[in-house]
Amino acid sequence: MTSTATVAPPHTPSTTPRARFSSRISTNRFGLLLVAPVVLLTVVIVIYPVAYSLWISLTSSNPITGRSRFVGLENYATALGSGEFWRTLTLTLFYVVCVTVMGTVVALGSALLLREKFLGRRVLMALIVLPWALSTYAAAVVFRYVYSPQFGFSAAVSERLGLDPSNILAQGSVIPALALVHAWQFAPLGAYFLLATLQMIPEDLYKLAKVDGVRLMGRFRYVTLPYIRLPMAIFLVLIGGQAATAFDLIYFLTSGGPGGSSRTLSFFIYEETFQNQRLGSGAAMSWILLVVVVALTVGYYKVALRVGNRDMKEET
Amino acid sequence: MELTRRSFVKRMSFAALAAGVGGPVLAACAGPDKGAAAGGAVLKAPASGTGTMNMRIWGAYPEFVKERAREFTDSYGTKVDLGVVAGDYPSIIQTQLRQNQKLDLFYGLGHLPKGWNTAGWLHDYERFWNKDKAEAEMLPVVRDALTIDGKLIGLPYFAFVNGALFANKQVLATAGLDSWPTTYDELYAQVRKVKKSGASDTPYLPSFWSAPYYGIPFGFVQEAMNRGMPMFGAGGKPEFDENSGGVVDMLGQWRDLYSENLVPKGVLTFQESDWIETFAAGGIAYSPQLQYDLRTFNDPAKSKSAGQFVAVPQQGQKWGMMHMGIYLTGNNGQSDEDLAQAYSMAEYFGYRDRKSGEFVVPTKWAAENNLTQGYAEVNNSPTVEKAVRAWLPDADEQWPILKDYMADPQYAKGLYHTDWALEWVSEASRQLPQAVNGDADIKKVVRTLREKAEKLIEEYGE
Numbered sequence: 136m137t138s139t140a141t142v143a144p145p146h147t148p149s150t151t152p153r154a155r156f157s158s159r160i161s162t163n164r165f166g167l168l169l170v171a172p173v174v175l176l177t178v179v180i181v182i183y184p185v186a187y188s189l190w191i192s193l194t195s196s197n198p199i200t201g202r203s204r205f206v207g208l209e210n211y212a213t214a215l216g217s218g219e220f221w222r223t224l225t226l227t228l229f230y231v232v233c234v235t236v237m238g239t240v241v242a243l244g245s246a247l248l249l250r251e252k253f254l255g256r257r258v259l260m261a262l263i264v265l266p267w268a269l270s271t272y273a274a275a276v277v278f279r280y281v282y283s284p285q286f287g288f289s290a291a292v293s294e295r296l297g298l299d300p301s302n303i304l305a306q307g308s309v310i311p312a313l314a315l316v317h318a319w320q321f322a323p324l325g326a327y328f329l330l331a332t333l334q335m336i337p338e339d340l341y342k343l344a345k346v347d348g349v350r351l352m353g354r355f356r357y358v359t360l361p362y363i364r365l366p367m368a369i370f371l372v373l374i375g376g377q378a379a380t381a382f383d384l385i386y387f388l389t390s391g392g393p394g395g396s397s398r399t400l401s402f403f404i405y406e407e408t409f410q411n412q413r414l415g416s417g418a419a420m421s422w423i424l425l426v427v428v429v430a431l432t433v434g435y436y437k438v439a440l441r442v443g444n445r446d447m448k449e450e451t
Numbered sequence: 452m453e454l455t456r457r458s459f460v461k462r463m464s465f466a467a468l469a470a471g472v473g474g475p476v477l478a479a480c481a482g483p484d485k486g487a488a489a490g491g492a493v494l495k496a497p498a499s500g501t502g503t504m505n506m507r508i509w510g511a512y513p514e515f516v517k518e519r520a521r522e523f524t525d526s527y528g529t530k531v532d533l534g535v536v537a538g539d540y541p542s543i544i545q546t547q548l549r550q551n552q553k554l555d556l557f558y559g560l561g562h563l564p565k566g567w568n569t570a571g572w573l574h575d576y577e578r579f580w581n582k583d584k585a586e587a588e589m590l591p592v593v594r595d596a597l598t599i600d601g602k603l604i605g606l607p608y609f610a611f612v613n614g615a616l617f618a619n620k621q622v623l624a625t626a627g628l629d630s631w632p633t634t635y636d637e638l639y640a641q642v643r644k645v646k647k648s649g650a651s652d653t654p655y656l657p658s659f660w661s662a663p664y665y666g667i668p669f670g671f672v673q674e675a676m677n678r679g680m681p682m683f684g685a686g687g688k689p690e691f692d693e694n695s696g697g698v699v700d701m702l703g704q705w706r707d708l709y710s711e712n713l714v715p716k717g718v719l720t721f722q723e724s725d726w727i728e729t730f731a732a733g734g735i736a737y738s739p740q741l742q743y744d745l746r747t748f749n750d751p752a753k754s755k756s757a758g759q760f761v762a763v764p765q766q767g768q769k770w771g772m773m774h775m776g777i778y779l780t781g782n783n784g785q786s787d788e789d790l791a792q793a794y795s796m797a798e799y800f801g802y803r804d805r806k807s808g809e810f811v812v813p814t815k816w817a818a819e820n821n822l823t824q825g826y827a828e829v830n831n832s833p834t835v836e837k838a839v840r841a842w843l844p845d846a847d848e849q850w851p852i853l854k855d856y857m858a859d860p861q862y863a864k865g866l867y868h869t870d871w872a873l874e875w876v877s878e879a880s881r882q883l884p885q886a887v888n889g890d891a892d893i894k895k896v897v898r899t900l901r902e903k904a905e906k907l908i909e910e911y912g913e
Contacts (some may be wrong), residue, residue: 286715302716393719394884
């Protein structure tokens with residue numbers, strides 16, 4: 136009896152059909168699938184709320200009465216035709232200018248100081264960042280006591296000097312007073328931004344400028360400034376945008392008072408939306424604020440670039 | 452584990468399926484439409500506690516509330532999820548109500564529930580098993596305030612006079628004053644005398660603070676009402692105007708107080724804590740304050756002139772007006788069982804302990820913190836009287852004065868029982884400081900406030 140042994144080929148090709156998925160999904164599609172969750176999240180977290188707020192701004196609704204209707208651009212027209220809106224917008228712009236100027240001066244001054252080598256520089260570097268590390272609420276509480284004409288730091292200083300304690304949060308001075316706190320808190324960020332750039336400027340440039348007889352201000356103008364223009368522009372955009380949308384500091388320190396003297400557009404939007412439940416009006420004003428912030432940002436960049444181009448022309 | 456295209460796509464398919472199922476599930480969690488549990492027969496008190504009820508409060512004495520909540524859990528079995536809401540309490544709670552969030556029991560103030568009830572965000576207490584008994588025991592002004600659209604809207608958390616006129620005896624003695632003012636005109640005349648005598652540089656601390664619990668609008672309404680000026684009629688109709696003297700003259704007096712530096716600088720940006728601390732620091736002759744803070748002012752740990760602060764008697768004209776906190780229950784479509792548990796918790800905190808039949812929590816509030824209650828039986832109880840007399844200066848003279856404040860106070864029902872009271876007081880908190888500091892013409896401010904009320908009536912209806 137003979138037997139026939141069947142010998143299987145050593146490498147039989149697999150007869151298993153290829154996976155359905157892989158045959159249908161190309162590498163590009165697979166890539167798209169990978170980013171799909173992020174896209175989905177972006178749609179849910181960013182695009183949908185933004186689109187929804189745009190829709191709300193075109194409606195007039197009152198949750199108490201339950202009435203809701205489409206009003207088109209009426210909320211925008213009402214806001215733009217309201218004296219209160221322009222008053223709060225003007226206050227906002229004033230606040231932005233104050234915060235930006237104060238913040239930039241403090242940030243630049245701190246950065247220039249920290250670039251120098253002196254005893255205790257490292258300690259000072261750590262101290263300067265402290266305001267930035269504070270929560271806005273804590274900063275507001277601190278400055279309530281600093282500004283208080285009854286038992287505040289400023290009152291104590293005034294008394295020592297034999298002066299009458301003044302009300303720093305009075306209607307005429309409340310915006311600069313608030314801006315000072317805001318700048319105090321935000322300036323450390325700018326200081327570190329600028330310091331990083333300042334440390335990259337070759338020391339030889341300053342030496343050459345000195346040899347050429349360029350004075351201190353001239354060295355700042357022709358050596359330092361060209362280097363820090365870009366980080367400065369970024370800082371200005373950041374601090375300007377932050378100031379334009381500031382809310383928490385104002386809420387904790389003055390609640391928009393006295394009598395609306397520190398009622399910026401952000402605060403007005405908060406009141407309309409959350410206290411008065413006028414979602415349409417609040418959303419419309421938010422969009423107008425967005426336009427203002429974008430305009431400010433573009434304006435900052437244009438000015439920075441224009442000055443930069445002018446300097447380049449002068450150099451050539 | 453290696454991630455292949457196949458395994459990734461499979462997992463994503465499961466995720467998509469889960470999301471498809473999860474969406475409706477989450478939607479279902481939002482609860483049925485408003486009003487599903489509204490109306491119906493009177494509920495029975497639950498035999499035992501089940502599950503967890505949430506309670507939202509503002510930041511006053513959270514430890515005290517926490518302790519009472521623990522006692523409630525021990526006694527009734529229902530767990531309490533207690534949350535302290537920081538910041539702009541009315542706006543935050545209003546937003547949560549609008550979003551249909553679960554709010555079993557939460558604090559409210561007198562001017563808040565009318566609009567919330569109109570919106571269908573609240574459960575009234577018509578189905579509360581002890582509703583009739585509780586109503587019968589409430590002070591008449593409290594019962595009236597808590598009855599909205601003919602229904603009991605909640606149970607009282609506290610009831611005291613906002614704007615009770617307090618005096619610092621030490622300052623008055625230094626100024627040589629020995630008689631109490633009986634009207635606002637006399638009060639302001641005395642304030643000037645105190646300043647002239649040199650006993651105080653800023654002898655008066657008014658309710659001019661504007662944030663965030665509406666100090667100045669409350670001060671405005673209460674002083675006008677106490678002076679006998681018509682303010683708000685039925686349906687919130689404004690009865691004041693810029694042409695008939697009244698409030699215009701009153702605001703003129705306020706501006707004089709401010710411009711003559713009779714009031715502390717910075718008062719317009721005070722917060723409630725500044726208002727209390729400044730008076731407690733001494734050196735001020737008179738101040739309209741929250742009645743319950745009399746204990747704070749006479750507490751040596753919190754006040755520099757403890758033992759010197761007393762309430763000015765009401766001799767014809769009243770000082771201040773009734774101010775009340777309310778326990779409210781949100782309507783998020785909960786079942787009758789859950790509603791009964793919420794009522795049970797409200798009953799324990801805002802009425803009698805069902806097991807002992809005593810006013811347990813209200814009495815503790817009044818005795819330990821001088822937080823007077825919406826029930827005469829609590830406020831006049833021997834326990835509370837003994838506790839108050841222990842710290843009250845000139846107790847034999849002062850105890851009847853404090854009782855008199857609570858006897859028949861003013862209440863701004865015409866304003867508070869409108870759907871738009873919150874919006875009007877917000878506007879008033881911005882307008883009135885401008886009348887005081889001279890930023891705006893007084894007549895214009897009064898006209899703006901009247902027009903605001905008229906516009907709101909037009910929008911909301913009477």
